[in-house]
Structures are given as structure tokens and as C-alpha cells.
Amino acid sequence: MSSALGIAGCVLLCLAVLAWALRLEKRAVRVRSAILAAAAVLLLAPLGGLPVAAYVRGAIGDPSAATLALAAGALFFRLTGRAAIEPGEARALLWAVVAAALFLYPFALGWTPYDPYALGYASPVFITVLLAATLAAWRAGLKLAVLVVLVGGLAYLAGAYESRNLWDYLIDPLAAIYALGALLAAGARTLVSQRRQRAPVV
């Protein structure tokens, strides 16, 4: 079961990347659906005894709730031309992912004796901090961030993936890299736009 869910997550992720790479929203609606359907079939087609998506799974593991939410949002936009996620909501999720990643990954790679990844094994302290952050997001009306925590928490309780660590259901390095890249790109765009506005008119 966990393998099927992991492979399904990888299929969703691959479709989102493909839709982005092909700029699918610029094509006819029928063409968009046909391309995604064909890609889904290809990703599930066996290659060397495994679905093609299982090779992606071999490299990246099982996608977290944050990655799935961002991939689903991106895919929805490329498929319909309409944004599924409000920009403010997306930005809040990206900041949350970056903050969590900066806390988790450097320490998890062995730079200090402290290992925040161990908190993911049913630590009441971790759960309380996560609850406080989720309630703050709920109060601020950040539906997407709340949804990511709920989906990740439910999947963890159900043992949907191979991991028994809550961190793995909430974020993963792909979400962290994407969030960091997106925020840096947004910051750069803002900077360029401000400079252009300040430039003297000749």
C-alpha cells in the first residue's frame, strides 16, 4: 500500500514538472488533458519490471504533503489556467517550509550533537509546537498551510508511507529547495522592479 501511494505521489510530481516545462496553460484545453493522460500512462508503464515512476521514487523517496500540495496547485494552474492557490497563501507555505527546512536539514546532516529529526518520532514537544503553528495559520486564514499539516498528520497516523517519522509526512528536500528557489526568485523580481521604477526617465 505504501509503495502504491509513494508511486502515485511521484506520478503527480512528475506531471506537475512536465506541465511546467511544457507551459501547458498556453496550449488548447484538449491538448493539455491529452498530454497529461499520455504522460501518466507512460509513468505507470513497466520498465525493467518497475513502473517508470518507481525510478523517480528510487531517487527522491515518497513525496511529503507540502510537495504534493505545491505540485497539485501547480498542476491545477497549468491544466485550467486558473490559480488554485492564492499568492499570499502560497507565500506563507513557502516561508513555513523554508523555516522548517533550515531548522531540520543542517542539524540532521550531523553538524551538531542535536538531531531535530528525532523529534518526529512522536515527540510531544514537536507536536505542541506544530499545533501552535497550525492554530496560528488557522487564525490567519492560511488554508493551504493548515491543509498540509492535516494531510501530513493524517497520513502519518495512517502509516501511509514507510516512514514512522512525522517530519517525512510534512516536508521533504524537494519542497525545501522549491520554496527557497521560489522565494529567492520572487525577491529578485521585486528588487529588479523597484530599480526600474527608480531609474531616471531619459
Next chain:
Amino acid sequence: MSGRLKWVSLGAIALVFAGLYLRALDAPRPGGFVPPPAAARAGSSKPFYEAQLLPSSTQSVHSATAVELADGRLRAFWYGGTREGAPDVAVYTSVYSPKDGTWSAERAVMTRELAQRQLHRSIRKLGNPVAGRDRGGRLCLFFVSVSVGGWAGSAINLTTSEDEGETWSPPRRLVSSPFFNISTLVKGAPLLLSDGTIGLPAYHEFVGKFGELLRLDADGRVVGKTRMSWGDSSLQPVIVPRSESDAVAFMRYAGDPPGRVLVTRSSDAGEHWSTPEKTALPNPNAAVGGVLLAGGPLLLAFNNAEANRESLDLALSADFGASWRMARSLENESQPQRAPVAEYSYPWVMQDRAGNVHVLYTWGRSRIKHAVFNRAWLEGGR
């Protein structure tokens, strides 16, 4: 957020977090170590030592491990293929009969193709196996696999056997790292803890090199972990428990010279470990093997040099690793039979129920060698 949706989502938050808190409250407290029996069978007081090469059909072999079977025989595992990291590398097994002193023909337990098919993900190569038993008496075989890159891209898998190693379950992937679950490997023997869970010494090789103790539940899933060291110079922990709370662990050293075997200690059943320190024993960035002999001293097998793996020696400690005396040499320049490539490494040390000590190690990267001896031989050396 609309009013209704807002309250529905708050209810969902309450439900999910109630579940998370229940899971946290339900989590059992980690069990303690299980020390070796106070005394083994007396055995012969006449010194006894035998050594032989295990059967092997592959060009290259490495990283032996073994477990005693219910009938007193020994089942060994190692990985072999055309070269380390080659796609044809498989985990092999062979059984030693103490009665006639022979090893059975080798047989593959896990191939790359089988692991790939049963783990539902691409696998590029297989690596270190380690063997042990779980609370139910099943044989547990942990082995390393890599999907992308070199050994820094490793993950650990577990397969079990209910018939003493004749047949094996489909493997399960252990998740032990948040970073694509890569860079966790095994070398030291798994420990059965007093609560029936398994303590698995593991280590990381991506960016940092450090040791960890993973805790596995009855289903073989990682449910906790403790860092044994940090930084980029310690790996391959071998844990030797003395009591339910006390243990010492030895690690390979990969840092700046002088190369020395590292030691760290725990006095709270592995919940915390002391800062690793260098022992007086040299270490050429190579694995060590150790065991607390029943009712007696601590035995360590190690490469007795700082720069090469050309000698493999045994040292004894009567004060649980504080001081050492050299006991015997298993491999050195004066040995009559030397391997074509003088590398004697990755020792696996264990004591059987009869009191005999077994050391399995890589012999010139081309064979696995098995040495079996008794306490009289070990303590009658230098």
C-alpha cells in the same frame, strides 16, 4: 475562509492533533540493553584455533556478518560480485557446521534485481549486510542499497527469515534520514533490547560522517534514533553492552591523523552518548569488531596500523575499554598464507553458545576468512 469552513477546519485540527498526542502517549519507553550471559559453557581448556576461507564464486567479496542458528551452526552473509558497487553484487550466505568444521556452498540471498522488484523502486547496487535476531526469534538481515550515486546515497533495508535463513521475506525499506532517506549504512551488530525492540547501530556518510543508534519496533520500522557522534570523522559504530544501562561503542575514525579507534559510552541505555574520544589503538580509517566475552574481558578486532589494513589483531580489555593488552594477531607479515592484495578488514566478532569466538573478515577483498578459537588460545598469546 468562510465561517463554516473555518470551524470545520478547526474541528479537523482538533481531531488530527488528538490522534498525534495519543500516538505520542502510546509510544513505549525505550528498552534497555541486554548484556551477554554471565558465563558461557566452559569449553576446552586446551588452546584451539582454526581458520579457513569461505567458499566463493565471485571475484570480489566484502563485509561479512554472521548469526548463530538454533542448532549451533553459524550462518554467514557477505556481499560479492565482480567488484564493489557493481550491478551484479548480491548478498550471499553459507552455513558453518562446528561438528565437521566445514562451510556449505554459497547461495545468493538478495540480488539487486530482487531487491528492486520487492522494494518497488530502482536499485543501483547492494552493500553491507548485518545479521541478528528479533524478539520472535526470526533471523533479521539488514542490507544496504543505493538507488542514486555512491555509498553516500545508501539506505538500509530489512528482510527476515522464519526458517533459520532458508527463505526470506520481501525486504522493507528503513527510513532513517529526512534528506531523501539517503546516506544511512550499517556495519555493527544489531542488539535485541529488553523491551523486544531492536537497536541497530548505523552511520551516515553524506556531508557528515557520524554514528547513530536506530530503534526498530517489532515490525522492523524505525521508531526512534539517538545520535552517537557528529561531525565528519566517525562512522561504523559497534556497540557492546555490559548491563541494561551501560554500553561502550567503538567507531572507525575518518579524521585527521593520528588515526585511532574512537570510543563513546552510554550509561542510560543508549539515550545519550559521551563525546567520542580516541583510544590508544590505531585505526587506518577501517571498521572494527568487538564483543564482550561471556563472564570475561572485552575483545576487539582491529587493523593494527594507522595507514593500511595489512594486519588484523585482537586486543583484550579487562576494564571495559579503558585500557588494552594485545592478545593475538590474525593477519600479519609472518603469516604463511597471504592474500594477493594484503587487505584484511571489516572484522565481525561473535561468541557462540559453546563459548567459542568467531571472527569473520575480508581476506584480500577476494575471500571471506573465518577464524574460530577458544578463550584458552586467545588468552595464551602475547
